[in-house]
Each structure stands twice: as structure tokens, then as C-alpha cells.
Amino acid sequence: xxxxxxxxxxxxxxxxxxxxxxxxxxxxxxxxxxxxxxxxxxxxxxxxxxxxxxxxxxxxxxxxxxxxxxxxxxxxxxxxxxxxxxxxxxxxxxxxxxxxxxxxxxxxxxxxxxxxxxxxxxxxxxxxxxxxxxxxxxxxxxxxxxxxxxxxxxxxxxxxxxxxxxxxxxxxxxxxxxxxxxxxxxxxxxxxxxxxxxxxxxxxxxxxxxxxxxxxxxxxxxxxxxxxxxxxxxxxxxxxxxxxxxxxxxxxxxxxxxxxxxxxxxxxxxxxxxxxxxxxxxxxxxxxxxxxxxxxxxxxxxxxxxxxxxxxxxxxxxxxxxxxxxxxxxxxxxxxxxxxxxxxxxxxxxxxxxxxxxxxxxxxxx
Amino acid sequence: xxxxxxxxxxxxxxxxxxxxxxxxxxxxxxxxxxxxxxxxxxxxxxxxxxxxxxxxxxxxxxxxxxxxxxxxxxxxxxxxxxxxxxxxxxxxxxxxxxxxxxxxxxxxxxxxxxxxxxxxxxxxxxxxxxxxxxxxxxxxxxxxxxxxxxxxxxxxxxxxxxxxxxxxxxxxxxxxxxxxxxxxxxxxxxxxxxxxxxxxxxxxxxxxxxxxxxxxxxxxxxxxxxxxxxxxxxxxxxxxxxxxxxxxxxxxxxxxxxxxxxxxxxxxxxxxxxxxxxxxxxxxxxxxxxxxxxxxxxxxxxxxxxxxxxxxxxxxx
Numbered sequence: 001x002x003x004x005x006x007x008x009x010x011x012x013x014x015x016x017x018x019x020x021x022x023x024x025x026x027x028x029x030x031x032x033x034x035x036x037x038x039x040x041x042x043x044x045x046x047x048x049x050x051x052x053x054x055x056x057x058x059x060x061x062x063x064x065x066x067x068x069x070x071x072x073x074x075x076x077x078x079x080x081x082x083x084x085x086x087x088x089x090x091x092x093x094x095x096x097x098x099x100x101x102x103x104x105x106x107x108x109x110x111x112x113x114x115x116x117x118x119x120x121x122x123x124x125x126x127x128x129x130x131x132x133x134x135x136x137x138x139x140x141x142x143x144x145x146x147x148x149x150x151x152x153x154x155x156x157x158x159x160x161x162x163x164x165x166x167x168x169x170x171x172x173x174x175x176x177x178x179x180x181x182x183x184x185x186x187x188x189x190x191x192x193x194x195x196x197x198x199x200x201x202x203x204x205x206x207x208x209x210x211x212x213x214x215x216x217x218x219x220x221x222x223x224x225x226x227x228x229x230x231x232x233x234x235x236x237x238x239x240x241x242x243x244x245x246x247x248x249x250x251x252x253x254x255x256x257x258x259x260x261x262x263x264x265x266x267x268x269x270x271x272x273x274x275x276x277x278x279x280x281x282x283x284x285x286x287x288x289x290x291x292x293x294x295x296x297x298x299x300x301x302x303x304x305x306x307x308x309x310x311x312x313x314x315x316x317x318x319x320x321x322x323x324x325x326x327x328x329x330x331x332x333x334x335x336x337x338x339x340x341x342x343x344x345x346x347x348x349x350x351x352x353x354x355x356x357x358x359x360x361x362x363x364x365x366x
Numbered sequence: 367x368x369x370x371x372x373x374x375x376x377x378x379x380x381x382x383x384x385x386x387x388x389x390x391x392x393x394x395x396x397x398x399x400x401x402x403x404x405x406x407x408x409x410x411x412x413x414x415x416x417x418x419x420x421x422x423x424x425x426x427x428x429x430x431x432x433x434x435x436x437x438x439x440x441x442x443x444x445x446x447x448x449x450x451x452x453x454x455x456x457x458x459x460x461x462x463x464x465x466x467x468x469x470x471x472x473x474x475x476x477x478x479x480x481x482x483x484x485x486x487x488x489x490x491x492x493x494x495x496x497x498x499x500x501x502x503x504x505x506x507x508x509x510x511x512x513x514x515x516x517x518x519x520x521x522x523x524x525x526x527x528x529x530x531x532x533x534x535x536x537x538x539x540x541x542x543x544x545x546x547x548x549x550x551x552x553x554x555x556x557x558x559x560x561x562x563x564x565x566x567x568x569x570x571x572x573x574x575x576x577x578x579x580x581x582x583x584x585x586x587x588x589x590x591x592x593x594x595x596x597x598x599x600x601x602x603x604x605x606x607x608x609x610x611x612x613x614x615x616x617x618x619x620x621x622x623x624x625x626x627x628x629x630x631x632x633x634x635x636x637x638x639x640x641x642x643x644x645x646x647x648x649x650x651x652x653x654x655x656x657x658x659x660x661x662x663x664x665x666x667x668x669x670x671x672x673x674x675x676x677x678x679x680x681x682x683x
Binding site: 005008020200208 | 442453
């Protein structure tokens with residue numbers, strides 16, 4: 001009973017401090033909304049309007065028609081014409097174009113010859129996404145309108161579907177973005193929590209009172225679970241409103257998954273807080289975890305495509321499991337029961353991190 | 367056993383090292399119950415380190431200490447509810463109001479309503495904090511913060527109060543009020559251990575330990591310490607204090623010379639015979655007119671006398 005009073009005292013104190021900390025309060029709302037707008041609008045794997053130049057040395061009816069078809073895909077923005085492939089290379093090198101279209105003088109004859117490619121795309125292959133687009137374009141068929149056979153006619157529609165239409169990109173991004181935002185804010189808030197009290201001298205007073213380490217830790221974490229759930233509501237709300245991101249599965253189950261994930265991040269943040277000596281160190285550690293969370297979790301790059309070593313690293317991160325859960329629940333209408341493993345990992349992670357934090361926290365100053 | 371019970375704090379050979387630095391060196395301490403016990407010493411003399419060891423914040427490198435009959439090197443959870451600790455730096459929450467801070471501390475000590483609110487109301491009146499009840503602690507003056515810190519430290523009515531330089535950031539008026547509070551608490555039976563580097567505060571303590579570079583160099587009631595300095599104090603009033611001081615510095619018998627305005631305070635070991643003649647003789651031979659008389663030792667003289675040993679001890683090693 002006394003333990004409960006002490007725990008609630010810590011919770012109430014945290015809430016009161018939070019209410020007065022306008023910047024943190026603004027971050028609670030600002031980060032999710034800012035990030036979802038940023039990611040929702042900026043991240044787009046549906047590549048369009050690549051700057052391109054054409055060197056049409058054939059200059060026949062067919063070659064001109066070919067260039068105009070390329071333009072119509074809207075993938076290439078052909079706004080320059082040059083006379084030689086060397087000039088294309090120069091433009092490519094200078095960075096003024098991403099793709100150069102070289103049409104050789106014998107283009108018409110090459111079109112009729114199945115063994116030889118009709119034209120060449122010179123591509124800035126440093127960016128795999130652009131290279132991928134170019135590879136798609138290479139599959140575009142060319143034929144004389146008057147030709148006896150329009151050979152691969154059905155394939156002519158295959159360029160666009162390969163890249164998700166605008167809507168699908170956001171749909172894939174938002175469930176993962178929930179994980180990124182919660183990782184950032186939850187870990188940041190708690191990572192500085194203990195360090196701040198130590199820096200301000202509050203801790204020296206606190207550890208001389210009957211409050212136990214567990215009461216202090218749990219009390220500090222509890223208010224943020226509520227805040228994390230509010231953020232979840234914000235992100236899914238904005239996602240639905242602006243990007244039409246569906247929640248096809250159970251909303252309640254989504255919140256259960258988020259609860260476990262938030263707890264995992266808060267526990268990890270607390271652990272960092274017991275390691276760091278200053279608030280600045282705590283923030284650095286947070287970003288040290290945030291970066292792999294973005295890169296190795298399957299948020300941006302497909303998890304299966306990563307090297308095995310990176311996959312192991314990714315499996316350690318709570319966000320990897322949470323993104324599987326959110327994508328499953330929100331997009332595939334999966335139930336928690338079907339993905340209980342992922343949930344279990346989050347629970348185990350929370351218990352381990354919290355225990356480590358409580359263990360590491362010293363009630364002495366030495 | 368009954369003798370032990372009269373002591374709030376008993377320490378034997380208490381030592382604390384930080385790397386090569388010895389912050390506190392084999393300290394023996396007997397603090398009787400229900401009195402104000404002072405730690406006097408300059409910065410870095412080991413006052414804070416000792417207090418932190420006594421409340422279980424720092425583990426002693428060597429030695430032992432019992433506080434209220436409990437060993438501070440072991441589990442201190444039984445000790446915490448019995449002691450109140452006021453840190454040197456203000457350690458309450460600056461972004462909480464006075465009342466919120468008190469509520470938090472009361473909750474931490476498991477005070478329940480309505481008992482809790484009665485206690486807080488009582489403290490707000492006692493510590494003259496009622497006008498500031500809704501003010502954020504961070505926006506208060508040094509004196510107000512200090513009153514809040516003391517109110518929080520005594521909220522749970524501890525048997526022992528450990529105060530680490532509580533008045534270092536407050537004006538003389540607030541210091542007077544603060545000491546009035548300490549005497550009231552002491553009268554009510556609370557044992558108080560207070561560290562300070564102010565002589566006037568040290569003089570108010572029932573008992574005093576003078577710390578110098580981690581070593582206890584004197585221990586006893588202030589009046590007794592003043593009586594037993596082992597020094598003869600001569601006050602010199604001369605037309606040229608600086609010339610007088612230069613002359614005195616040439617005498618090997620003299621332990622220390624301190625200038626206070628136009629006066630000089632001269633300390634000589636008490637085994638020297640006819641000290642007055644020695645001092646006035648030095649002036650006479652140089653033709654300097656000066657008035658010399660033997661005076662009673664002040665606490666400052668005690669401090670100078672005992673810390674001088676520390677200097678010679680240090681230069682010997």
C-alpha cells in the first residue's frame with residue numbers, strides 16, 4: 001500500500017513536470033505530425049520525372065515515336081537533345097541528367113533484329129532506384145505500328161504497376177513510421193529521465209528517501225505509456241485522414257501491440273539513462289539506437305533482403321517486431337494470435353531491459 | 367550498550383578515497399543525541415564526503431559508522447526513514463511549486479490524507495512559506511529555497527538531520543532565521559549535524575569538529591575549544607600594521623599573524639614564556655609604537671591554530 005502511494009507520487013510528479021515543460025509537450029504532438037507529413041509526402045518509391053537527354057542519331061519516324069513514348073511514361077523527363085553518346089556521358093557525369101537515351105543510326109534495323117538491342121539507356125547507376133527504373137524501361141517493347149505482329153503488346157503496360165502507385169507507398173510507410181516515432185520519442189523522454197534528475201541534484205535527495213528503485217523506475221515510465229498511446233492515435237488518425245492508410249485488423253489489438261512496444265522502448269530508455277552520465281550522452285545513445293531502428297527494421301528496406309548478420313541485429317531491435325505487428329494488423333488484417341511470437345519478443349525485451357535498468361541503478365553515489 | 371544509545375552517530379576509522387585523493391582520513395566521531403553538532407572546515411576538507419558516508423550515499427573505503435544504531439555500510443533502507451538530509455545544492459524540483467514539492471515528499475514518506483495536508487499546512491506556516499505555496503521553487507530566492515529544503519527534510523520528523531552547508535547561498539538575515547529553526551528542532555529532540563564554513567555558525571553549535579584536509583583536527587564544545595587552543599593570543603594595535611607584521615614574521619616563535627583592520631592577531635604557542643614581552647620587545651627595538659595585550663581566543667583563532675598543524679603535516683609528507 002505504501003509502495004503504491006510512493007509509485008503514484010512519482011507518477012503525479014512526472015505528470016506535473018511534463019505539463020510545465022512546453023517543449024516536451026510540443027514534441028509529443030509535434031514529432032508525430034511533423035514526421036508523418038514529412039515521410040508521407042517525401043518518401044516515394046514511385047519514381048517519376050527523372051531528368052534525361054536523348055541522342056537520336058537515327059532520327060527516323062520510328063525513333064521519334066519511341067522517344068515520345070518514353071516521354072509519355074512520365075518516368076523520364078526528356079528535355080534535352082544532343083548529337084552523340086559522348087555528350088550524353090558528359091551530361092551524366094556533370095549530374096545534369098540521370099538517364100541518357102542513345103538511339104544509334106541503325107535503330108530501325110535493330111528493332112527488327114531480335115538479337116540486338118534497339119537502343120541504349122545510359123544510367124547514373126549509383127542510385128539503385130534509378131537503375132531499377134531504367135531496367136523496367138528496358139523491357140518496354142518497340143515495334144512498327146504497321147508491323148505484322150505487335151509482339152509483346154500486353155507487356156507495354158507493365159512499367160507502371162511495378163512501382164507502387166502513390167497511395168501504396170504511404171500505406172507501407174505509415175505502419176512502420178508509428179514504430180520510428182515511438183522509438184524516437186519514448187526512448188528520448190526516458191533516456192534523459194534519470195540523468196536529468198542526477199544532473200539537477202534531485203537524485204541525491206530521492207535516494208535518501210524510502211522510495212525504492214523499482215517504484216522510481218516504474219513511476220517514471222507509466223505516464224509515457226499514455227503519451228505513447230496518444231501518439232499512436234495521432235499517427236493513425238493523420239494517416240487515415242491524409243493518406244488513407246487503413247486499419248484492416250482490430251484496433252484494440254493494435255493498441256495492445258503498441259503498449260508492449262512502448263514499454264520495451266521506455267525500459268530501454270531507462271537503461272540508457274542509468275548508463276549515461278549527462279543528458280547529452282543519453283541523447284547520443286538514443287540516436288545510436290535510432291539509426292539501426294530505421295535501417296535494419298524493415299522500415300525502409302525489405303528485411304528479407306538484408307545480409308544474415310544485419311538480420312540478427314534487426315531481430316534484437318524491438319521495432320523490427322513491432323513493424324511486423326503493425327503491418328500485419330493494419331494491412332493484412334492479421335490477428336495478434338497469429339503473430340504471438342512477435343508480441344512475446346517485445347514482452348521479453350521489456351522485462352530484460354527493465355531488470356537491467358533497476359539493477360544498474362545505484363542507490364549510492366559511488 | 368546504554369552508552370551507545372546516547373550517541374546518534376558513532377564512527378571509527380572512517381576513510382574515503384577517490385583514486386589517489388584521500389577525502390576523509392580515519393575519522394573517529396561521536397555525535398551525542400539531541401544537540402547541534404557542527405562540522406567546520408574549508409572547502410575540500412571532507413565535510414560533504416563525511417555526511418554522504420553517514421547517510422549511506424557513499425561507501426566508506428575503510429572504517430565503520432553506526433547512525434542511530436544502524437550500520438551505514440550495509441542495507442540502509444531502515445535508516446532512510448529516520449534521517450532527513452539537506453543537500454548542499456538545492457535538490458528539490460524547480461519546476462514544481464512549493465506545495466507540490468511538499469506533497470511529493472509527503473507521499474514518498476507515505477503520509478495519507480488528511481494527515482498529509484495537515485502536516486503540509488503546518489510546515490507552510492512554520493517555515494513562512496504560505497505566500498509562496500503556489501510559486502515554482504525555481505523562481506524563489508535563496509532564503510526561500512533553503513526554507514523549503516529544510517521543510518522537506520524535516521517533513522517526516524526524522525530523528526537525525528544531516529545538513530550539508532545549508533546556509534552557503536543565503537543572506538545573513540535568512541541565516542539567523544534558519545538557526546532559530548534549528549534550535550527549535552534541537553529543543554524538540556532532533557539531533558542535527560550541520561556543516562559550515564562560517565565561524566559564527568560554528569560558534570552556535572553545541573559541539574564542533576574541525577576538519578582540515580580530511581582529518582579531524584579538533585573536537586569539542588566551541589567554548590572548550592577556545593579555552594584549550596594551546597596558544598597565547600596577542601592583539602596588536604599599531605600605527606603601521608604592515609610594518610608590525612613584517613617584524614613579527616621574523617620571530618620564529620610566532621605561529622601565525624592575522625590582520626583585522628588596524629589590528630593584528632598574533633598566535634604563539636602557550637609554552638613560550640613572557641609572550642607579551644617578546645612581541646612588544648620586537649616593536650620597541652625597531653622603534654615602532656604599538657599597543658599589545660593578551661586576549662581570549664576566538665573560534666577563528668582556534669581554526670587557525672588547529673589547521674596550522676595540517677599545513678606542517680602536509681609539508682612534512
